[in-house]
Amino acid sequence: MLAAVVTGPRAFAVHSVERPEPGAGEVRIRLEGCGVCASNITPWEGPEWMQFPTDPGGMGHEGWGVIDAVGQGVEALAAGDRVAALSFKSFAEYDLAQASAVVKLPDSLDDQPFPGEPLGCAFNIFRRSDIRAGQTVAIIGIGFLGAVLTRLAKDAGARVVGISRRQSSLDLARSYGADEGIVMDDHWRILEDVRALTGGKGCERVIEAVGKQWPLDLASELVCEGGKLIVAGYHQDGPRQVNMQMWNWKGIDVINAHERDPEVQMQGLREAVEAVASGRLDPRALYTHRYGLDRLDDALNDTRDKPDGFVKALVTFEAADA
Template sequence: MTSTLERANSTISLSTPSTMKAAIVTGPGTITIQEVPVPEPGPGEVRVRLTGCGVCASNLGPWSGPEWMQFPTAPGQLGHEGWGIIEAVGPRVSGFEPGQPVTTLFQNSYAEYDVGSAEEVVSLPMELSEMPFPGEPLGCAMNIFRRADIRAGQTVAIVGIGFLGAMLTRLAKKAGADVIAISRRPCALETAREMGASRTIAMEDHSAIVEQVDALTGSRFCERVIEATGKSWPLDLAGELTGEGGRLIVAGYHQDGPRQINMQLWNWRGIDVINAHERNPATYVRGMREAIEAVLSGRLDPMPLITNAFSLSRLDEALNATRDRPDGFLKAVVRMP
């Protein structure tokens, strides 16, 4: 039997190969799959044999090849929505054992294995061990929902219905809010209705949208508005839909430069503006744990929202689908060999 002292100073692992397949982005819009050494966990780290990894829209900036991007990437880099099985436990790790199903916040998960801090790992119950579970976006949805402070009886507008917007629609509806979903794609609006939105509006004409929400709310507009696109115009729209003393929650990832906003309107209406992006891993882990509870309880069901699955060798197609958003697309995941 392994003693506590031995465990504190040694790596415990299952049998593993010496090499793995990993995706490397070699230039704008191009990848290669290479055989590279399997990483070893250091003190306080675990190695996970990945089952899959979600594809995040934040990858699209680096994928397009901006001047600041350096190619080639490290093996597996950009993948940060992984889930799988703990395969090795490094020294000074407690609470985890080889064989446990987990979801992670690791950063090189477009690969068969990834290594990271045990503090960025969340155990999955056996009921969820067979389903795709990209913990980072699920945790992100829970963190945004918490900071939005949505309550029963409120009118909530969600601007942008993708994977994140659809989950927030469901959470807001379950909280007793009346949800208005606004998106450009008919398939996304249909998804919003399935998630519980009472009204849907096509995101086409700015003034027409404002007029419709004005009429629907008796000129009060919305107590809560969540912008989930990461684009300038929808952010402007979200501000106009927020009622006096309301809360505008910025959930979209704005990665393409500065924004000019109508500060006069924001001042006049006295709205609170929440940047719902987190940087503390512990906050993400909290959200991931809350997401697990929400899925187990039935408040959240991500499975219908994961619409496209690709093999690791087709990561380029997965990224392009995330960029182009073909009809019916909401979320892509990559399945490992």
Template sequence: MITPLQRDSATVSLSDQTKMKAAVLTGPGTIAIKEVQVPEPGEGQIRVRLTGCGVCASNLGPWSGPEWMKFPTEPGGLGHEGWGVVDAVGPGVTGFEPGQAVTALFQNSYAEFDVGDATQAVPLPQELAHMPLPGEPLGCAMNIFRRADIKAGQTVVIVGIGFLGAILTRLATQAGADVIAVSRRPYALDMARQMGAAHTIPMDDRHAIIDKVSALTGGSFCERVIEATGKAWPLDLAGELTAEGGRLIVAGYHQDGPRQINMQLWNWRGIDVVNAHERNPAIYIRGMREAIDAVMSGRLDPMPLITDMFPLSRLDDALNTTRDRPDGFMKAVVRMP
């Protein structure tokens, strides 16, 4: 038995493994699997033996090799959707024990082990310990939903149905909203219907989309519009679909350059615009806790949305699949050796 007094000055470890496999991005579109030293947790930190890590669309910019990107990455770099089991507990940590299942907001989780502040990990109930559970994107969805302030009786358009858009469709439907899902992929529209969308519209003809939403809402458009693509023209479309005095929620990851928007329209309609990306780690963790509660209660089931699993050695394929989004794709994860 490790007492709190002992833990104040010692690292408590489940294993004595000293080497691990980690993915390193060596250049645009290339990876190598390296054998590196297992990291040691410092004061207030825990080490997690990772079971898996989700692949985030935010990785695709660095993966393409823009000018600002520096190669090679840190071992495990870019992976931030990890889950696994606490392997070691550093000095000063309370509330975590070796062997405990967790999901974590650590930053180098394309590896067998990752370390980070204990405040950036969330315990998983035993009932969820067997599941692939990337807590970060689930928490992100909960935070976006909170910022959207969706209420029963509203009409909500979600532009872009990937993993995030599908979860937001479920949450908005459960809140009593009438959800219109817009996506370019037939499979994604099928998934949106499974998640409760009342209407689905192919994202191909901008004017046809506007006309269809106008018809569905009697010309008044929608109280809430969530843009979840990270692309320029769908963001512009989202403004067109927002009602007077409505709220446009920017959930897409817009990191490929400036955007030109129709500010005249936004002004005229008196639109509230919310950037739903959180940067406060504590808010991220709150969203992750809320997501775990939602999964436990049955409100959310992320399993149908995790469509593609790859071993760590095929992280490049996982990233390319996330970029190309073939038919049947919603979310990729990598599993550790």
């Protein structure tokens, strides 16, 4: 099979490697594609803690495809089942997954890509956010995750305020249900705008979905007394400072919404499959750029640089141009 290997900072090669065989309790998936996650960017840049070369297919964890082989003891899945999986070497033509980490995709989704891991993340973050009708919810950072959370929060009956740098992101937020859009360019003006929208109170829920220091600072300011600040951004580029005095004074709950329990991760994935299959959520407009495996570098660089109109990159195992 063909698999991408990241050989050093911002460098990769496509290698021909032996196709893996599923062990007991595992399935092998012939991948149709794999999403590119923002968490891939820092390893791609080559921080001190990163080890090269990666395993074949390494860093890819948003795969979907068709099972072509099952290991001993697997009974609920069979060759030919189209699935989304939580697996970890999916920048390749095939990957292995535990049968317990796989969800069948219904026939109604046959024509759709399905990067299940980020969709499942969104549903788990939404559950942890405890969003209720009548609340004002600010979402800082409208990319793939922010757009899905916008739709879910709006469906829950909240007033949603999207905050993002690019006008195209704010337009995306509105298309997914946001009531208001605020350009993320001036800290104090943003505070004034949100105070005006909330009668000076602030927001009952603030979801930070960027993973940088300033958005975290901004989220702390925007959340109201007794509210919840939900950290959905992936903070992997160094330590953070927080205004603990403000957090104490406001009496807020701070929720790190990154799940590590496999059962919880699977709960989110199952909820995402049901929501997309039922039509409650349509993420297709978010899959804006597609690349072949031989263009993984372009996919990663565009995920970092976000060219105009970019939301989500998919690496697909078929000829496709961005």
